[in-house]
Amino acid sequence: MPTDQQIFDKICELLRPYNVKNKPILKTSGIMSDLEVDSTAVFDLIMELEDHYDISVPMEVISDVKTVGELVHAIQELLAQ
Amino acid sequence: MTNDTTKSTIFSKYDPLAQRASMVNKIGVDPFNMTFDDILGPTRGRIGNREIILAGTNNYLGLTYDEGAREAAKSAIDRHGTGTTGSRIANGSYAEHAQLERDLADHLGKPSCIVFTTGYVTNLAAMAGLAGPNDVIFIDADAHACIIDGTRLAGTTTVRFRHNNPADLDKRLSRQTYKDGGHALVVIEGLYSMFGDIAPISEFVDVCQRHGAYLYVDEAHSYGVFGEGGRGIAEEQGVLDQIDFYSGTFSKSLASVGGFCASKHPEFELLRKAMRPYMFTASAAPANICAAQAALDAIKSRPELRHNIMARAAQLHDGLNRMGFDLCAPASPVIAVRRENEGQAAMEWNWLLREGVYVNLAVPPGTPQSSSLLRISVSAAHTEADVNAILAKFKALQDNGAEILADGMRRLQAAE
Numbered sequence: 298m299p300t301d302q303q304i305f306d307k308i309c310e311l312l313r314p315y316n317v318k319n320k321p322i323l324k325t326s327g328i329m330s331d332l333e334v335d336s337t338a339v340f341d342l343i344m345e346l347e348d349h350y351d352i353s354v355p356m357e358v359i360s361d362v363k364t365v366g367e368l369v370h371a372i373q374e375l376l377a378q
Numbered sequence: 379m380t381n382d383t384t385k386s387t388i389f390s391k392y393d394p395l396a397q398r399a400s401m402v403n404k405i406g407v408d409p410f411n412m413t414f415d416d417i418l419g420p421t422r423g424r425i426g427n428r429e430i431i432l433a434g435t436n437n438y439l440g441l442t443y444d445e446g447a448r449e450a451a452k453s454a455i456d457r458h459g460t461g462t463t464g465s466r467i468a469n470g471s472y473a474e475h476a477q478l479e480r481d482l483a484d485h486l487g488k489p490s491c492i493v494f495t496t497g498y499v500t501n502l503a504a505m506a507g508l509a510g511p512n513d514v515i516f517i518d519a520d521a522h523a524c525i526i527d528g529t530r531l532a533g534t535t536t537v538r539f540r541h542n543n544p545a546d547l548d549k550r551l552s553r554q555t556y557k558d559g560g561h562a563l564v565v566i567e568g569l570y571s572m573f574g575d576i577a578p579i580s581e582f583v584d585v586c587q588r589h590g591a592y593l594y595v596d597e598a599h600s601y602g603v604f605g606e607g608g609r610g611i612a613e614e615q616g617v618l619d620q621i622d623f624y625s626g627t628f629s630k631s632l633a634s635v636g637g638f639c640a641s642k643h644p645e646f647e648l649l650r651k652a653m654r655p656y657m658f659t660a661s662a663a664p665a666n667i668c669a670a671q672a673a674l675d676a677i678k679s680r681p682e683l684r685h686n687i688m689a690r691a692a693q694l695h696d697g698l699n700r701m702g703f704d705l706c707a708p709a710s711p712v713i714a715v716r717r718e719n720e721g722q723a724a725m726e727w728n729w730l731l732r733e734g735v736y737v738n739l740a741v742p743p744g745t746p747q748s749s750s751l752l753r754i755s756v757s758a759a760h761t762e763a764d765v766n767a768i769l770a771k772f773k774a775l776q777d778n779g780a781e782i783l784a785d786g787m788r789r790l791q792a793a794e
Contacts, residue, residue: 336743340519340538353550356529356536 298376299350304369311345312365324366332365350376401721404793405786406728409739419443420759423736430731433754433768434738436571438603438711439676439683440759441633447672451634454668466661467650474667481674482638486609486624490647491640495662497598497627498524499655500637504625505565505594506531507653512560516547516591518567518577520746525565525596531655541570541746544581551589562591568600568611572745572753574712576600580615587620594623602631603687603711608677628662631677634669636662686758687711690765694756697769701776706751714740715752715772723750725786726775735771 299307309322315334316322328334334342343354346368352375362368402408414423414430420440423430441447454474462469475493483491494500505528509515515529519541529536537554540546551562564586566577579595586593597610605613608631612618622643628636639646650656676683688711695709706714717723720741727739730752738753745751754768775782 335748337746337748341747344519344538344540351553353537353553356526356538 436630440757441673447669450668450672451665454664458664462661488640489644494637497637501528503653503655504639507649512557516564565594568597573706574710575707592622598627601626602677628670632670633673634666683758691756711756713754720750
Protein backbone atom coordinates (compact mmCIF):
# COMPACT_ATOMS: atom_id res chain seq x y z
CA MET A 298 0.00 0.00 0.00
CA PRO A 299 1.62 3.29 -1.04
CA THR A 300 2.00 6.10 1.49
CA ASP A 301 0.33 9.50 1.17
CA GLN A 302 3.68 10.95 0.13
CA GLN A 303 4.15 8.35 -2.62
CA ILE A 304 0.67 9.04 -3.98
CA PHE A 305 1.33 12.79 -3.79
CA ASP A 306 4.62 12.36 -5.68
CA LYS A 307 2.88 10.29 -8.35
CA ILE A 308 0.15 12.92 -8.75
CA CYS A 309 2.81 15.66 -9.07
CA GLU A 310 4.57 13.62 -11.76
CA LEU A 311 1.34 13.06 -13.70
CA LEU A 312 0.23 16.69 -13.24
CA ARG A 313 3.40 18.08 -14.80
CA PRO A 314 2.23 18.11 -18.46
CA TYR A 315 -1.09 19.72 -17.48
CA ASN A 316 0.48 22.37 -15.24
CA VAL A 317 1.40 24.58 -18.19
CA LYS A 318 2.27 27.64 -16.09
CA ASN A 319 4.55 25.49 -13.96
CA LYS A 320 2.97 26.60 -10.69
CA PRO A 321 4.22 25.05 -7.44
CA ILE A 322 2.11 21.98 -6.55
CA LEU A 323 1.07 21.79 -2.89
CA LYS A 324 -1.45 19.55 -1.17
CA THR A 325 -3.61 22.66 -0.74
CA SER A 326 -3.41 23.60 -4.44
CA GLY A 327 -6.79 23.65 -6.16
CA ILE A 328 -6.38 21.43 -9.23
CA MET A 329 -8.67 23.53 -11.41
CA SER A 330 -8.63 26.83 -9.50
CA ASP A 331 -4.89 27.19 -8.75
CA LEU A 332 -3.16 24.93 -11.27
CA GLU A 333 -5.63 25.90 -14.01
CA VAL A 334 -6.12 22.33 -15.22
CA ASP A 335 -9.40 22.19 -17.19
CA SER A 336 -12.09 19.64 -16.33
CA THR A 337 -11.36 17.43 -19.35
CA ALA A 338 -7.68 17.27 -18.42
CA VAL A 339 -8.56 16.41 -14.80
CA PHE A 340 -10.42 13.33 -16.06
CA ASP A 341 -7.43 12.36 -18.23
CA LEU A 342 -5.13 12.73 -15.24
CA ILE A 343 -7.44 10.53 -13.15
CA MET A 344 -7.33 7.82 -15.84
CA GLU A 345 -3.56 7.71 -15.60
CA LEU A 346 -3.84 7.33 -11.82
CA GLU A 347 -6.44 4.57 -12.29
CA ASP A 348 -4.07 2.68 -14.58
CA HIS A 349 -1.12 3.15 -12.27
CA TYR A 350 -2.93 1.92 -9.14
CA ASP A 351 -5.30 -0.49 -10.92
CA ILE A 352 -8.39 1.10 -9.40
CA SER A 353 -11.52 2.79 -10.77
CA VAL A 354 -12.21 6.26 -9.45
CA PRO A 355 -15.96 6.88 -9.87
CA MET A 356 -16.94 10.23 -11.37
CA GLU A 357 -18.92 11.23 -8.28
CA VAL A 358 -15.71 10.89 -6.23
CA ILE A 359 -13.82 13.07 -8.72
CA SER A 360 -16.45 15.81 -8.56
CA ASP A 361 -15.91 16.12 -4.79
CA VAL A 362 -12.15 16.50 -5.20
CA LYS A 363 -10.96 20.11 -5.42
CA THR A 364 -7.36 20.04 -4.16
CA VAL A 365 -4.33 17.81 -4.71
CA GLY A 366 -4.54 16.74 -1.04
CA GLU A 367 -8.17 15.66 -1.48
CA LEU A 368 -7.15 13.62 -4.51
CA VAL A 369 -4.42 11.89 -2.48
CA HIS A 370 -7.02 11.10 0.18
CA ALA A 371 -9.54 9.78 -2.39
CA ILE A 372 -6.94 7.46 -3.95
CA GLN A 373 -5.84 6.25 -0.52
CA GLU A 374 -9.46 5.42 0.40
CA LEU A 375 -10.08 3.53 -2.84
CA LEU A 376 -6.88 1.53 -2.37
CA ALA A 377 -7.96 0.60 1.13
CA GLN A 378 -11.30 -0.81 -0.09
CA MET B 379 -22.65 32.48 2.85
CA THR B 380 -20.72 35.70 2.90
CA ASN B 381 -22.13 38.77 4.61
CA ASP B 382 -20.42 41.05 2.15
CA THR B 383 -23.22 41.15 -0.41
CA THR B 384 -21.78 44.25 -2.13
CA LYS B 385 -18.90 42.20 -3.48
CA SER B 386 -20.46 38.84 -4.14
CA THR B 387 -23.67 38.10 -6.06
CA ILE B 388 -25.26 34.86 -7.14
CA PHE B 389 -23.55 35.43 -10.50
CA SER B 390 -20.04 35.89 -9.09
CA LYS B 391 -19.15 32.26 -9.69
CA TYR B 392 -19.45 32.98 -13.40
CA ASP B 393 -16.77 35.70 -13.37
CA PRO B 394 -14.19 33.45 -15.13
CA LEU B 395 -16.80 32.56 -17.77
CA ALA B 396 -17.70 36.23 -18.23
CA GLN B 397 -14.03 37.07 -18.74
CA ARG B 398 -13.61 34.34 -21.33
CA ALA B 399 -16.83 35.25 -23.15
CA SER B 400 -15.82 38.89 -23.21
CA MET B 401 -12.55 38.04 -24.96
CA VAL B 402 -14.35 36.03 -27.65
CA ASN B 403 -16.96 38.77 -28.12
CA LYS B 404 -14.28 41.40 -28.68
CA ILE B 405 -13.00 39.43 -31.67
CA GLY B 406 -16.39 39.71 -33.40
CA VAL B 407 -19.69 37.83 -33.34
CA ASP B 408 -20.45 35.70 -30.25
CA PRO B 409 -20.17 32.16 -31.65
CA PHE B 410 -22.44 30.75 -28.93
CA ASN B 411 -25.19 33.35 -29.09
CA MET B 412 -25.51 34.40 -32.71
CA THR B 413 -28.68 35.03 -34.69
CA PHE B 414 -29.38 34.56 -38.37
CA ASP B 415 -31.63 37.26 -39.81
CA ASP B 416 -33.22 34.60 -41.97
CA ILE B 417 -32.94 30.89 -42.69
CA LEU B 418 -33.43 30.29 -46.41
CA GLY B 419 -33.18 26.51 -46.63
CA PRO B 420 -31.32 23.51 -45.19
CA THR B 421 -27.95 24.87 -46.35
CA ARG B 422 -28.49 28.63 -46.53
CA GLY B 423 -29.00 31.44 -44.05
CA ARG B 424 -28.78 35.22 -44.23
CA ILE B 425 -27.07 37.77 -42.01
CA GLY B 426 -27.66 41.35 -43.15
CA ASN B 427 -27.27 41.24 -46.90
CA ARG B 428 -24.87 38.29 -46.84
CA GLU B 429 -26.00 34.80 -47.80
CA ILE B 430 -24.29 32.22 -45.61
CA ILE B 431 -23.59 28.58 -46.46
CA LEU B 432 -24.71 26.60 -43.41
CA ALA B 433 -22.10 23.93 -42.67
CA GLY B 434 -22.67 23.41 -38.97
CA THR B 435 -26.34 22.49 -38.52
CA ASN B 436 -26.32 18.66 -38.11
CA ASN B 437 -29.12 18.70 -40.69
CA TYR B 438 -27.57 15.54 -42.08
CA LEU B 439 -30.25 14.52 -44.55
CA GLY B 440 -31.40 18.09 -45.24
CA LEU B 441 -35.01 17.09 -44.60
CA THR B 442 -36.10 20.19 -42.62
CA TYR B 443 -37.38 21.66 -45.90
CA ASP B 444 -38.54 18.36 -47.39
CA GLU B 445 -41.98 18.75 -48.94
CA GLY B 446 -43.34 15.68 -47.16
CA ALA B 447 -42.03 16.73 -43.72
CA ARG B 448 -43.39 20.28 -44.08
CA GLU B 449 -46.81 19.10 -45.25
CA ALA B 450 -47.00 16.56 -42.41
CA ALA B 451 -46.16 19.24 -39.82
CA LYS B 452 -48.68 21.73 -41.25
CA SER B 453 -51.42 19.12 -41.44
CA ALA B 454 -50.70 18.06 -37.82
CA ILE B 455 -51.20 21.64 -36.65
CA ASP B 456 -54.46 21.92 -38.58
CA ARG B 457 -55.76 18.64 -37.16
CA HIS B 458 -54.35 18.60 -33.62
CA GLY B 459 -53.25 22.12 -32.75
CA THR B 460 -49.95 23.66 -31.81
CA GLY B 461 -49.09 21.87 -28.57
CA THR B 462 -50.07 19.01 -26.27
CA THR B 463 -50.01 21.24 -23.15
CA GLY B 464 -48.92 18.42 -20.90
CA SER B 465 -47.13 15.15 -20.38
CA ARG B 466 -48.12 11.80 -21.80
CA ILE B 467 -48.95 10.36 -18.39
CA ALA B 468 -51.19 13.31 -17.48
CA ASN B 469 -52.74 14.34 -20.80
CA GLY B 470 -52.49 11.05 -22.68
CA SER B 471 -50.60 10.31 -25.88
CA TYR B 472 -51.80 11.33 -29.31
CA ALA B 473 -52.20 8.56 -31.90
CA GLU B 474 -49.17 10.04 -33.72
CA HIS B 475 -46.84 9.52 -30.72
CA ALA B 476 -47.84 5.87 -30.56
CA GLN B 477 -47.61 5.37 -34.34
CA LEU B 478 -44.11 6.87 -34.47
CA GLU B 479 -43.01 4.60 -31.62
CA ARG B 480 -44.29 1.53 -33.47
CA ASP B 481 -42.63 2.57 -36.71
CA LEU B 482 -39.27 3.33 -35.08
CA ALA B 483 -39.42 0.01 -33.19
CA ASP B 484 -40.18 -1.81 -36.46
CA HIS B 485 -37.38 -0.01 -38.29
CA LEU B 486 -34.89 -1.05 -35.62
CA GLY B 487 -36.33 -4.54 -35.14
CA LYS B 488 -36.92 -3.96 -31.41
CA PRO B 489 -40.08 -4.83 -29.46
CA SER B 490 -40.12 -1.53 -27.56
CA CYS B 491 -39.55 2.13 -28.41
CA ILE B 492 -40.38 5.22 -26.35
CA VAL B 493 -40.49 8.73 -27.80
CA PHE B 494 -39.31 11.70 -25.71
CA THR B 495 -39.55 15.46 -26.02
CA THR B 496 -35.90 16.10 -26.94
CA GLY B 497 -32.78 14.07 -27.59
CA TYR B 498 -31.15 15.43 -24.44
CA VAL B 499 -34.13 14.38 -22.34
CA THR B 500 -34.05 10.91 -23.94
CA ASN B 501 -30.67 9.99 -22.48
CA LEU B 502 -31.43 11.65 -19.15
CA ALA B 503 -34.69 9.74 -18.81
CA ALA B 504 -33.59 6.34 -20.07
CA MET B 505 -30.24 6.23 -18.27
CA ALA B 506 -31.65 7.43 -14.95
CA GLY B 507 -34.61 5.07 -15.36
CA LEU B 508 -32.43 2.05 -16.12
CA ALA B 509 -29.63 2.51 -13.57
CA GLY B 510 -30.66 2.15 -9.93
CA PRO B 511 -28.54 2.77 -6.82
CA ASN B 512 -26.89 -0.67 -6.94
CA ASP B 513 -26.04 -0.49 -10.65
CA VAL B 514 -22.85 0.94 -12.12
CA ILE B 515 -22.79 3.06 -15.29
CA PHE B 516 -19.74 2.91 -17.54
CA ILE B 517 -19.38 5.81 -19.98
CA ASP B 518 -16.93 6.60 -22.76
CA ALA B 519 -14.43 9.34 -21.89
CA ASP B 520 -15.72 11.50 -24.76
CA ALA B 521 -19.39 11.10 -23.81
CA HIS B 522 -21.80 13.88 -24.77
CA ALA B 523 -23.03 16.21 -22.02
CA CYS B 524 -26.49 14.57 -21.98
CA ILE B 525 -24.89 11.22 -21.12
CA ILE B 526 -22.88 12.80 -18.31
CA ASP B 527 -26.04 14.51 -17.08
CA GLY B 528 -27.86 11.17 -17.35
CA THR B 529 -25.36 9.69 -14.90
CA ARG B 530 -25.90 12.64 -12.56
CA LEU B 531 -29.66 12.17 -12.59
CA ALA B 532 -29.19 8.43 -12.06
CA GLY B 533 -27.05 9.33 -9.05
CA THR B 534 -25.25 6.01 -9.02
CA THR B 535 -21.58 5.00 -9.32
CA THR B 536 -20.20 6.04 -12.71
CA VAL B 537 -16.91 4.89 -14.20
CA ARG B 538 -15.33 6.43 -17.25
CA PHE B 539 -13.32 4.33 -19.73
CA ARG B 540 -10.88 5.41 -22.42
CA HIS B 541 -12.49 6.67 -25.59
CA ASN B 542 -13.45 4.00 -28.14
CA ASN B 543 -11.36 1.48 -26.24
CA PRO B 544 -13.15 -1.86 -25.61
CA ALA B 545 -10.02 -3.32 -23.93
CA ASP B 546 -10.04 -0.49 -21.39
CA LEU B 547 -13.75 -1.09 -20.72
CA ASP B 548 -12.98 -4.79 -20.31
CA LYS B 549 -10.38 -3.96 -17.65
CA ARG B 550 -12.77 -1.68 -15.75
CA LEU B 551 -15.64 -4.17 -15.91
CA SER B 552 -13.30 -6.87 -14.54
CA ARG B 553 -12.27 -4.61 -11.66
CA GLN B 554 -15.80 -3.63 -10.66
CA THR B 555 -17.67 -5.10 -7.73
CA TYR B 556 -21.43 -4.68 -7.34
CA LYS B 557 -23.84 -4.22 -4.50
CA ASP B 558 -26.64 -6.79 -4.23
CA GLY B 559 -28.45 -7.21 -7.53
CA GLY B 560 -26.34 -4.56 -9.22
CA HIS B 561 -25.73 -4.60 -12.97
CA ALA B 562 -23.44 -2.78 -15.39
CA LEU B 563 -24.89 -0.36 -17.95
CA VAL B 564 -22.35 0.61 -20.63
CA VAL B 565 -23.14 3.78 -22.59
CA ILE B 566 -21.42 4.63 -25.87
CA GLU B 567 -22.20 6.67 -28.98
CA GLY B 568 -22.19 5.52 -32.60
CA LEU B 569 -20.62 8.63 -34.14
CA TYR B 570 -18.96 11.08 -31.74
CA SER B 571 -20.23 14.58 -32.38
CA MET B 572 -17.04 16.60 -31.91
CA PHE B 573 -14.33 14.62 -33.74
CA GLY B 574 -16.67 12.63 -36.01
CA ASP B 575 -15.02 9.34 -35.10
CA ILE B 576 -16.89 6.05 -35.04
CA ALA B 577 -17.20 3.53 -32.19
CA PRO B 578 -16.19 -0.11 -32.67
CA ILE B 579 -19.67 -1.14 -31.47
CA SER B 580 -19.23 -4.79 -32.42
CA GLU B 581 -16.19 -5.04 -30.13
CA PHE B 582 -18.10 -3.35 -27.31
CA VAL B 583 -20.92 -5.88 -27.81
CA ASP B 584 -18.41 -8.67 -27.33
CA VAL B 585 -16.95 -7.17 -24.13
CA CYS B 586 -20.41 -6.46 -22.69
CA GLN B 587 -21.62 -9.97 -23.40
CA ARG B 588 -18.60 -11.51 -21.69
CA HIS B 589 -19.30 -9.45 -18.55
CA GLY B 590 -23.09 -9.68 -18.63
CA ALA B 591 -23.27 -5.88 -19.03
CA TYR B 592 -26.13 -4.08 -20.77
CA LEU B 593 -25.09 -1.99 -23.80
CA TYR B 594 -26.74 1.38 -24.48
CA VAL B 595 -25.81 3.02 -27.79
CA ASP B 596 -26.65 6.64 -28.60
CA GLU B 597 -26.88 6.97 -32.38
CA ALA B 598 -27.98 10.63 -32.37
CA HIS B 599 -25.49 11.56 -35.10
CA SER B 600 -25.59 8.29 -37.03
CA TYR B 601 -29.23 7.15 -37.18
CA GLY B 602 -30.55 7.74 -40.70
CA VAL B 603 -27.04 8.40 -41.97
CA PHE B 604 -25.13 5.09 -41.61
CA GLY B 605 -26.13 1.52 -42.43
CA GLU B 606 -27.80 0.20 -45.54
CA GLY B 607 -31.25 0.88 -44.11
CA GLY B 608 -30.24 4.01 -42.20
CA ARG B 609 -30.18 2.20 -38.85
CA GLY B 610 -26.83 3.62 -37.83
CA ILE B 611 -23.37 2.31 -37.04
CA ALA B 612 -24.81 -0.72 -35.21
CA GLU B 613 -26.47 -1.82 -38.45
CA GLU B 614 -23.32 -1.12 -40.43
CA GLN B 615 -21.29 -3.30 -38.06
CA GLY B 616 -23.93 -6.07 -38.10
CA VAL B 617 -24.80 -5.96 -34.38
CA LEU B 618 -28.06 -4.00 -34.29
CA ASP B 619 -29.99 -6.99 -32.90
CA GLN B 620 -27.56 -7.31 -29.99
CA ILE B 621 -27.87 -3.74 -28.73
CA ASP B 622 -29.88 -3.64 -25.49
CA PHE B 623 -30.84 0.04 -25.72
CA TYR B 624 -30.64 2.24 -28.79
CA SER B 625 -31.26 5.98 -28.46
CA GLY B 626 -31.55 8.68 -31.08
CA THR B 627 -32.78 12.19 -31.69
CA PHE B 628 -35.27 13.82 -34.04
CA SER B 629 -33.20 16.98 -34.29
CA LYS B 630 -30.67 15.70 -36.81
CA SER B 631 -31.53 13.28 -39.62
CA LEU B 632 -35.20 13.26 -38.53
CA ALA B 633 -35.50 17.01 -39.16
CA SER B 634 -37.56 17.87 -36.09
CA VAL B 635 -37.27 18.09 -32.28
CA GLY B 636 -37.61 15.07 -30.00
CA GLY B 637 -35.87 11.79 -29.26
CA PHE B 638 -36.39 8.06 -28.87
CA CYS B 639 -35.02 5.02 -27.13
CA ALA B 640 -35.69 1.52 -28.45
CA SER B 641 -34.92 -1.70 -26.62
CA LYS B 642 -34.71 -5.40 -27.30
CA HIS B 643 -36.18 -5.91 -23.81
CA PRO B 644 -40.01 -5.63 -23.83
CA GLU B 645 -39.83 -4.74 -20.10
CA PHE B 646 -38.46 -1.34 -21.13
CA GLU B 647 -42.13 -0.31 -21.61
CA LEU B 648 -42.56 -0.37 -17.84
CA LEU B 649 -40.16 2.56 -17.53
CA ARG B 650 -42.85 4.89 -18.90
CA LYS B 651 -44.12 4.86 -15.34
CA ALA B 652 -40.69 5.44 -13.79
CA MET B 653 -38.70 7.90 -15.93
CA ARG B 654 -39.15 11.36 -14.45
CA PRO B 655 -38.03 13.32 -17.55
CA TYR B 656 -40.67 11.38 -19.51
CA MET B 657 -43.41 11.72 -16.91
CA PHE B 658 -42.99 15.33 -15.87
CA THR B 659 -42.45 17.27 -19.07
CA ALA B 660 -44.82 18.16 -21.89
CA SER B 661 -44.87 15.65 -24.73
CA ALA B 662 -43.61 16.56 -28.20
CA ALA B 663 -45.93 18.79 -30.21
CA PRO B 664 -47.98 17.14 -33.00
CA ALA B 665 -46.10 19.06 -35.72
CA ASN B 666 -42.74 17.81 -34.40
CA ILE B 667 -43.94 14.21 -34.21
CA CYS B 668 -45.46 14.27 -37.70
CA ALA B 669 -42.38 15.91 -39.26
CA ALA B 670 -40.21 13.17 -37.70
CA GLN B 671 -42.63 10.54 -39.01
CA ALA B 672 -42.31 11.92 -42.54
CA ALA B 673 -38.51 12.07 -42.20
CA LEU B 674 -38.50 8.44 -41.01
CA ASP B 675 -40.43 7.49 -44.15
CA ALA B 676 -37.75 9.30 -46.20
CA ILE B 677 -34.95 7.47 -44.34
CA LYS B 678 -36.60 4.16 -45.24
CA SER B 679 -37.45 4.97 -48.85
CA ARG B 680 -34.65 7.28 -50.06
CA PRO B 681 -31.22 5.64 -49.68
CA GLU B 682 -29.87 8.20 -52.15
CA LEU B 683 -29.86 10.73 -49.28
CA ARG B 684 -27.21 8.61 -47.56
CA HIS B 685 -25.24 8.28 -50.78
CA ASN B 686 -25.28 12.07 -51.20
CA ILE B 687 -24.09 12.87 -47.70
CA MET B 688 -21.30 10.30 -47.83
CA ALA B 689 -20.14 11.61 -51.21
CA ARG B 690 -20.06 15.21 -49.91
CA ALA B 691 -18.32 14.14 -46.69
CA ALA B 692 -15.65 12.32 -48.71
CA GLN B 693 -15.22 15.33 -51.01
CA LEU B 694 -14.81 17.79 -48.12
CA HIS B 695 -12.54 15.52 -46.09
CA ASP B 696 -10.36 14.79 -49.10
CA GLY B 697 -10.07 18.48 -50.01
CA LEU B 698 -9.14 19.59 -46.49
CA ASN B 699 -6.74 16.69 -46.16
CA ARG B 700 -4.97 17.67 -49.38
CA MET B 701 -4.54 21.19 -48.03
CA GLY B 702 -2.78 19.69 -45.04
CA PHE B 703 -5.35 20.55 -42.37
CA ASP B 704 -5.17 18.51 -39.17
CA LEU B 705 -8.42 16.51 -39.24
CA CYS B 706 -9.58 14.61 -36.16
CA ALA B 707 -10.98 11.47 -37.82
CA PRO B 708 -11.47 9.70 -41.17
CA ALA B 709 -14.24 11.02 -43.45
CA SER B 710 -17.73 11.15 -41.92
CA PRO B 711 -20.54 13.74 -41.95
CA VAL B 712 -18.77 15.42 -39.00
CA ILE B 713 -15.41 16.85 -39.98
CA ALA B 714 -13.39 18.58 -37.26
CA VAL B 715 -10.43 20.79 -38.19
CA ARG B 716 -8.02 21.09 -35.27
CA ARG B 717 -6.58 24.57 -34.59
CA GLU B 718 -3.68 25.63 -32.41
CA ASN B 719 -5.71 27.30 -29.66
CA GLU B 720 -9.04 28.86 -28.73
CA GLY B 721 -8.03 32.37 -29.83
CA GLN B 722 -6.97 31.27 -33.30
CA ALA B 723 -10.09 29.12 -33.71
CA ALA B 724 -12.36 32.01 -32.63
CA MET B 725 -10.68 34.48 -35.01
CA GLU B 726 -10.89 32.05 -37.92
CA TRP B 727 -14.50 31.18 -37.11
CA ASN B 728 -15.40 34.88 -37.31
CA TRP B 729 -13.49 35.29 -40.55
CA LEU B 730 -15.30 32.33 -42.12
CA LEU B 731 -18.66 33.79 -41.09
CA ARG B 732 -17.77 37.17 -42.58
CA GLU B 733 -16.78 35.29 -45.74
CA GLY B 734 -20.16 33.51 -45.85
CA VAL B 735 -19.50 30.08 -44.30
CA TYR B 736 -21.05 29.04 -40.98
CA VAL B 737 -19.29 26.22 -39.14
CA ASN B 738 -19.24 25.43 -35.40
CA LEU B 739 -16.60 26.75 -33.05
CA ALA B 740 -15.90 24.02 -30.51
CA VAL B 741 -13.61 24.72 -27.57
CA PRO B 742 -12.69 23.15 -24.20
CA PRO B 743 -14.17 21.85 -21.97
CA GLY B 744 -16.75 20.73 -24.56
CA THR B 745 -14.14 19.01 -26.70
CA PRO B 746 -11.96 15.91 -26.30
CA GLN B 747 -8.27 16.38 -25.56
CA SER B 748 -8.93 20.08 -24.76
CA SER B 749 -8.94 20.73 -28.52
CA SER B 750 -10.05 23.90 -30.27
CA LEU B 751 -11.96 23.00 -33.41
CA LEU B 752 -13.63 24.39 -36.48
CA ARG B 753 -16.31 21.72 -36.71
CA ILE B 754 -18.16 21.17 -39.98
CA SER B 755 -21.26 19.04 -40.43
CA VAL B 756 -22.08 17.98 -43.96
CA SER B 757 -25.65 17.63 -45.28
CA ALA B 758 -27.12 15.51 -48.05
CA ALA B 759 -28.59 18.83 -49.24
CA HIS B 760 -25.11 20.29 -49.85
CA THR B 761 -24.17 20.24 -53.52
CA GLU B 762 -20.75 19.51 -54.95
CA ALA B 763 -20.49 23.25 -55.65
CA ASP B 764 -21.33 24.06 -52.00
CA VAL B 765 -18.51 21.85 -50.78
CA ASN B 766 -16.13 23.40 -53.32
CA ALA B 767 -17.12 26.84 -51.99
CA ILE B 768 -16.41 25.74 -48.40
CA LEU B 769 -13.06 24.30 -49.51
CA ALA B 770 -12.18 27.55 -51.29
CA LYS B 771 -12.77 29.49 -48.06
CA PHE B 772 -10.60 27.10 -46.08
CA LYS B 773 -7.88 27.51 -48.69
CA ALA B 774 -8.15 31.29 -48.35
CA LEU B 775 -8.09 30.92 -44.58
CA GLN B 776 -4.89 28.94 -44.85
CA ASP B 777 -3.28 31.38 -47.30
CA ASN B 778 -4.22 34.41 -45.20
CA GLY B 779 -3.70 32.83 -41.78
CA ALA B 780 -1.25 35.43 -40.46
CA GLU B 781 -3.39 38.31 -41.69
CA ILE B 782 -6.57 36.85 -40.14
CA LEU B 783 -4.83 36.49 -36.78
CA ALA B 784 -3.39 40.01 -36.97
CA ASP B 785 -6.84 41.38 -37.80
CA GLY B 786 -8.33 39.45 -34.88
CA MET B 787 -5.69 40.88 -32.54
CA ARG B 788 -6.43 44.42 -33.79
CA ARG B 789 -10.15 43.93 -33.08
CA LEU B 790 -9.32 42.61 -29.64
CA GLN B 791 -7.05 45.54 -28.82
CA ALA B 792 -9.48 48.10 -30.24
CA ALA B 793 -12.25 46.74 -28.00
CA GLU B 794 -10.08 46.92 -24.87
